[in-house]
Amino acid sequence: MCGIVGYVGNKNATQVLINALKKLEYRGYDSAGIAVLEGEDILVRKCKGALKFLEEKIANETIKSSMGIGHTRWATHGEPSDENSHPHTNMDGTISIVHNGIIENYAALKADLQNQGVVFKSQTDTEVIVHLIDKEYKQDKDIFQAVIRTLHKLEGSYALGVLCKDYPDRIICARKESPLVVGLGKGENFIASDVPALLEHTRDVYYLDEKEIAVLYIDHVSLFDFEGNKIVKQPSHVEWDMDAAEKGGYPHFMIKEINEQPKACKDTMRPRIIKDGNGKATDVYFEENSIDVSWKKTKRVVITACGTAYHAGIVAKYAFEKLARIKVDVDVASEFRYRDPILDKDDIFIVISQSGETVDTLSALRLAKKEGLKVIAITNCVGSTVSREADDVIYTLAGPEIAVASTKAYTTQVLCLLLLAIKAGKLRGTLSEEDVSKLLSELEEIPGKIEEILKEQEVIQKFASMQFNKEKVFFIGRQFDSATALESALKLKEVSYMHSEAFAAGELKHGPIALIDDKALVVAIASEPKLYEKIGSNMVEVKSRGATVLVITPDNSGAFDGKTDEIFKIPECSSTLVSLLTIIPAQLFAYYCAIQRGFDPDKPRNLAKSVTVE
Template sequence: MCGIVGYIGHRDAFDILVKGLHRLEYRGYDSSGVALVNGADELHVYKAKGKVSDLEHAAEGKDCSGTVGIAHTRWATHGEPSVRNAHPHVSNSGNLVIVHNGIIENFALLRDQLKQRGFHFNSDTDTEVLVNLIEYAQQTHHCNLAEAVRHALRKCIGAYAIAVLDQRDPRTLVAARKGSPMVIGIGENDSEFFIASDATPIAEYTKNVVYVDDEQIAVCHPGQPLDITDLRNQHVDVSVKTIDMDLDMLDKGGFPHYMLKEIFDQPNCLRDCMRGRLFAEDDMGGNDAYDPSTGYADPNVHNDVVLSAVRNNRDRLLSASRFIIVACGTSWHAGLIGKQLIEHYCKIPVEVDYASEFRYRDPVIYPTDVVIAISQSGETADTLAAIKLAKEKGACIFGIVNAVGSSIARETDTGIYIHVGPEIGVASTKAFTGQLTCLILLALALGHTKGTIDEKEYVDMIHELNAIPAKIEEVLKHNEDIRLLARTYTYATNFLYLGRGWNYPVALEGALKLKEISYIHAEGYPAAEMKHGPIALVDNMMPCLFVATHHKGYEKIISNMQEVKARGGRIIAVVSANDDEVSKIADAVIEVPDTLAPLAPLLSVIPLQMLAYHIAVEKGLNVDMPRNLAKSVTVE
């Protein structure tokens, strides 16, 4: 959701900024812009509605020189998508320029106060209010840019990540954040600095980064160390981290879309997720998942799940009276399966909450609770706010995130990185299966430590989980069949997804994928609930997709299919291999390899991802960047 890129140093800034904007396109946006200060200390701002390529066209043939600049991709919050609302925004004097992620909640009051002091506004945005507030602070206090930013931000209520330039001082770039992510890359010998919403635009140039924390202001001045202070003007120790990002993961790898690539990435992603954590002894006595680089270099470890988060927080986790999972969207669906896993293997009660509702309903939280926060980006605003509330109540916070160094990762007491690599497609695929794999590992490790899981079942689950990546590869071989099937259903305006038990959340996830990228209305339901309302919608224009693998509830879900069939409904079914019952009822069948019931979602979700993808492609839609959506939801 919105993207910031900034650069100050010795290189031409324009190419770095535009390439960085392209790297951040996956976050979702509707307009973009760039501001540059050239060698004559002249400020040039170029904006465009639409894609970054439109911005490049708008800047073509114009002065794009300069070694300092800021750039932005905007996801509209205040004001429609348009050039006048696009960032960067310039102050009334024309000296200051800003890019901003987040929302200034009291912007209307601040705007009225500034109007009374003679300021005028050309856009509908809260961002233009902020840059003029900084200018007013500079004029009133006769201070430098960093101090003016500090004065202004003290008056702001809400979330922000900002980068600000003053054309009169082009050797200084100021950045600040609260509730919206920001990372600063440091060049060799502090010769240059890179600012971005996440590390993807930075990794090409430096591995040394600093994650800016809430209410901190960073001053970048080439040739001098990065200077960070808080809103009280207290100096903060600069903690430099080393990032390890494979830039090849940011390319499509020969696939037509990132989403399809990420669907096909899943076998290797899950191997990476399990490496060093899952130790499964194969038939030859070898340890398939053993990796001495992890620090668990014990060749005597066999048929075990080893999680440092469980080892290092054993007492707190074992004494938990309750787990509370907070998440949004796809992560919430993973949490629903996580609830079943933890209750089944650990015998601990689990609640699953939408993070956006959790923080506002005065939740009852005890110090004996463990709150599990699930987020791909690690920056989801509602989830971050939920865990801060839980921390205030004394709960232990356990994070499951993908982005190393993200805000949620830093706020939690412990947790697990899912290690599936950058996910560029807005519709999450590999992050879901990665989150689910981590929840399985957590439930197994904790259940084994508590002694609440049968030893044979524990070993069977380890062996079968170790085999899941290869079984996903078998599912992916059906891609062409699913593509042909998708053509049949592009006509649909509504879809019903149905599942039971472990597969009920998979039905929810499949419906979400279809909604997100094909714009077909779809709803997921527990199959038995169909009779309590949704069956009224069923006719020959309403496809019903059943997730009906051969596990508990299989016979009952066949009965549900018969009810749909009797009303003229068209049925697509995801079934276990060699199923010979459903094929007699369904109009189309997609087989997945057989597996243990708790692991079925890892396989049954794959065809649903592919079906949604191919339906959207057949409709000619932008699969990677669907309308109105953003990858990282950093506002409420």
């Protein structure tokens, strides 16, 4: 995510920028920095860590400036460090930028620039942008045209703020697939990633749309498209209070993050899918690690994780075994090291942790490394302990997740594991090129299908309003859906404190059916057509014993008519990938049950975001 800010006016720019960044720390807290125009030079101050460390760094300086840009970082390329902190500058320090987003083609652009003699100071994708602008600027000394020409060379998502010492009266900003808001003041103007940074100063804003550019002066703002054509639009007036603004107008971070899943999945997936000249998806690329010949000879994958991440691992078990024909063992990390596990040096060991600091998962990782295994980490936090100690790392690009109960972290973990399974299948020869292309193309449709589900969330909200007082809730499913059932039950108990359990649907008759009565709700997850008849029988079994039944399914054949009280339809999808869709209604159900019961879903009792103790 990251947070960017900018200011042009008559006030002390340093203080305006620091205060604005404080309102955006929920967007990133790995590092922070500012660049201000002081006299005829750009002064940059930045450092690793929370914003308070930047404040301490500049506390004894007197910085006189009325224009500048600032950044608070959530790392995606390059670990948190002083060098990787924003803003980034060109080689002679005359142009400085801040960036929120991901530049997909940065590696090729960087190689080209290095061949031309450009020296890079960081490992970030962002630094490529400022050197490209510098290169274009040297052609005609027109900073606006230099920015436009650079934008046409970038692939990916970005919100940019650009400062040039030769143009001391303006800041240029641009937006593509990352949010950017322009604040309109009296004798001053602002940019920010989110509204909270602006509310202290103004409530009149321009929300920049896709591929729009804004040029901020002290007394006006000019808007353009990416071709340089002028745009006229009406400003909006913000009515939100500060708390609502931080949540993007949503009442809680959990529902905000549920709704961010299409973007999180798109950001995580898009840089990793290789396409040919015709736009056909052909392969998976993991820049962060070496997916190599070890996948061809391995006979087993071992996955360890805790909680939600463990459930992502169970989805992966089905995917690896189906697509790559590899035996997979999934272990709860808190149990793994205590049972004297049997490991082979050719095993591939995968650990999953949103924070990268989960102590049980770290212990499992260290045991595997001690036994000589190759360890791959999947985490959301660049520079975390897990990412540093693993041999290879795959980052989920979900951005900061504030709510304790994981939602977008889970879906991006599953997505990374599915990409890894597809890559393994290709390497092992169990998937043809056509199989790979078909799966990747369908994966690219997932964000849009999640958006379709989210548009219908009022159906789940209404159902939750009638079921939130159930004494017991059971989630059932088969194959991939049984893994989703586990995560669904966990989500409900985490935030609503309702008793919920999950079972492979066929296990109902082996004991759990004794618990079924008219005080029970059974949520059946049914995405595999060849198993519809089987799970339909399970529905009839529980419904005849008084239970209320909800089914989450893509079925359009009427297979469940008369067997359920409510059907929530999801878009059609192959059973291999459908776990990315079936979990969304369950997340929504958990959230709305918590609201109905009067609980704060962002801060469930007795739970913490990262478990760093045994």
